[in-house]
Amino acid sequence: xxxxxxxxxxxxxxxxxxxxxxxxxxxxxxxxxxxxxxxxxxxxxxxxxxxxxxxxxxxxxxxxxxxxxxxxxxxxxxxxxxxxxxxxxxxxxxxxxxxxxxxxxxxxxxxxxxxxxxxxxxxxxxxxxxxxxxxxxxxxxxxxxxxxxxxxxxxxxxxxxxxxxxxxxxxxxxxxxxxxxxxxxxxxxxxxxxxxxxxxxxxxxxxxxxxxxxxxxxxxxxxxxxxxxxxxxxxxxxxxxxxxxxxxxxxxxxxxxxxxxxxxxxxxxxxxxxxxxxxxxxxxxxxxxxxxxxxxxxxxxxxxxxxxxxxxxxxxxxxxxxxxxxxxxxxxxxxxxxxxxxxxxxxxxxxxxxxxxxxxx
Numbered sequence: 001x002x003x004x005x006x007x008x009x010x011x012x013x014x015x016x017x018x019x020x021x022x023x024x025x026x027x028x029x030x031x032x033x034x035x036x037x038x039x040x041x042x043x044x045x046x047x048x049x050x051x052x053x054x055x056x057x058x059x060x061x062x063x064x065x066x067x068x069x070x071x072x073x074x075x076x077x078x079x080x081x082x083x084x085x086x087x088x089x090x091x092x093x094x095x096x097x098x099x100x101x102x103x104x105x106x107x108x109x110x111x112x113x114x115x116x117x118x119x120x121x122x123x124x125x126x127x128x129x130x131x132x133x134x135x136x137x138x139x140x141x142x143x144x145x146x147x148x149x150x151x152x153x154x155x156x157x158x159x160x161x162x163x164x165x166x167x168x169x170x171x172x173x174x175x176x177x178x179x180x181x182x183x184x185x186x187x188x189x190x191x192x193x194x195x196x197x198x199x200x201x202x203x204x205x206x207x208x209x210x211x212x213x214x215x216x217x218x219x220x221x222x223x224x225x226x227x228x229x230x231x232x233x234x235x236x237x238x239x240x241x242x243x244x245x246x247x248x249x250x251x252x253x254x255x256x257x258x259x260x261x262x263x264x265x266x267x268x269x270x271x272x273x274x275x276x277x278x279x280x281x282x283x284x285x286x287x288x289x290x291x292x293x294x295x296x297x298x299x300x301x302x303x304x305x306x307x308x309x310x311x312x313x314x315x316x317x318x319x320x321x322x323x324x325x326x327x328x329x330x331x332x333x334x335x336x337x338x339x340x341x342x343x344x345x346x347x348x349x350x351x352x353x354x355x356x357x358x359x360x361x
Contacts, residue, residue, distance in 0.1 A: 007033045008208055010232030014219065017226035017242060025219045025227055032215040033231075039066040040207040042089065042200075049201060057197045067191040070184075073206045076321040077181035083325035085296035087178045089200030092294055094173055095301070175299035205293075209274055209320035212236040216316075228267065233275035236316045237267045248273060250310055250345065262345060262353065265312065265360040274319035276327050277308035295328045303330035304349055311337065311344045312359070 001019040003026045004011055014029045016022050041047045048066045062070070073086040184201075185194035195201070213236050216229040220238035228237050228246045237246055245266030251258060267273055278293060278301075295302040309326040313319035322342050326333035334354050337344045343359040 005030075008037060008211065008231065010208070011230075012232075013230040014215075015228040015230075015246065016219070016223065017240070018223070021223040021225050024223050028219050028222060029215050029229060032218060033211055035065055036069070036207055036211040036214075039063060040069050040203045042202055042204075049203065052193060052195055053200055056195045056199065059192055059194050062191050062193055064191065067188060067193075069203055069207050069210055070186060070193065070201075071188050072210050072317055073201070073203050074181055074184065074186060076206050076317065079318075080321055080325040082181065082296055083328045084205050084321050085178050085181045086201045086203055086206070087181055087184065087199050088294045088296050088299070089202040090198075091175060091178055091296075091299035092202050092204075093200065094175065094299070095294065177299050178294075178296035180296075205324045206317055206320060208232065209234045209272075209316040212316040213272070226269070233277075233310075234316045234320055235267060235273040237269055237271055240269055241267070250275070250308075260353075262355055262360055267312075271312060271314060272316040272319045273310060273312050274316055274323050275308055275310040276320065276323035277306075278304070278327065279307050293324060293327050302328045305330040306333065306346050307349050308347045309333065309344060310346075311342050313342060 001022045002013055002015040003022055004013040005026075006012070007030075012029060012033060014022070014025045016025050037044070037047070039048045042049060042053075044050060048063055052060055052062060052066070070086075076084045077086060179196070179199045183196050183199060185196075186192070208231050212229045212231045212234045216227055216236035216238035219227040219229065224239075226237070226239040226241040228235060228241065235246075235248065245268040248265050248267050249258070250263040250265070265273065276293065293302065294300065306327055309323045311319045311322040311326070313322065322337060322340070322344070326337060326344065326346065329336055333346060334344075334356050337346075337356045341357050343357040343361075344355065345359050346354045346356075348354070
């Protein structure tokens with residue numbers, strides 16, 4: 001038995017082996033996701049991470065859940081050699097993902113040629129949309145021949161500057177590498193954080209996976225039956241599942257399942273599966289298609305080699321970390337995953353499929 005609902009900008013689903021426990025399991029999942037959202041959402045002005053950003057440069061004692069999420073994010077950065085880095089927050093904002101994806105998809109971009117595609121997130125966003133600064137300045141320039149004038153406008157609230165070019169030219173700032181996770185000072189015992197000025201955190205690569213891990217463990221502990229939590233492709237099994245394991249059918253574009261032997265996997269007790277991809281949360285920016293996964297080494301979207309990467313691991317956090325790192329690595333991802341003995345399925349932008357480490361067994 002299962003139930004699903006929108007949460008964290010995706011679809012949350014819980015399955016249980018005992019139908020009588022489904023209602024209780026769903027309530028526990030709601031509670032966990034609400035707590036994660038309030039602690040970690042960069043789109044909520046009232047979230048704890050937003051308050052941490054406001055106190056950059058100061059020592060701050062954070063709550064237990066944000067401390068756990070930050071510790072998980074910093075560990076992901078360490079084990080991935082910086083390929084998954086929470087300090088990409090500013091880079092993601094500069095690419096245009098500075099508000100809930102529903103607003104990114106609905107709003108006109110600065111350069112006037114973009115259209116966003118993807119799955120709209122659920123409720124909970126409180127961030128205001130960026131004003132169309134470029135359009136306003138261009139309208140002013142038309143009277144004085146915009147082609148002969150170049151202006152630089154500073155939008156203080158969004159951390160500019162933004163270069164306003166003549167019509168038809170992009171108005172984006174060149175990407176810069178992420179500041180680096182090692183610059184975040186964190187004492188996990190005392191839950192003390194010093195976030196240097198100018199650094200913005202984005203826990204998106206790990207917080208949803210952490211929520212899946214936490215929720216599955218809690219549901220199994222409280223309701224006493226096998227459970228599977230699925231948060232938009234981040235899956236975690238806890239407790240004894242059905243005979244043969246939970247049968248998971250993969251879709252190469254996060255949509256319909258694919259009829260291939262390597263696209264179905266059995267997920268057993270206390271194992272996890274995570275998929276990262278570039279086909280859903282993407283939009284046009286500066287005359288090109290960009291998406292929500294950023295290479296910390298450049299501050300830009302990575303090489304367009306894979307459209308989805310699915311990894312199996314002992315935790316959803318570890319699986320998601322590896323899947324995201326693989327998207328960032330591009331062509332070298334299969335070797336990177338194989339060296340770490342991580343079973344994975346990678347689908348190229350052209351539809352080619354590569355598997356590693358004995359996937360799907």
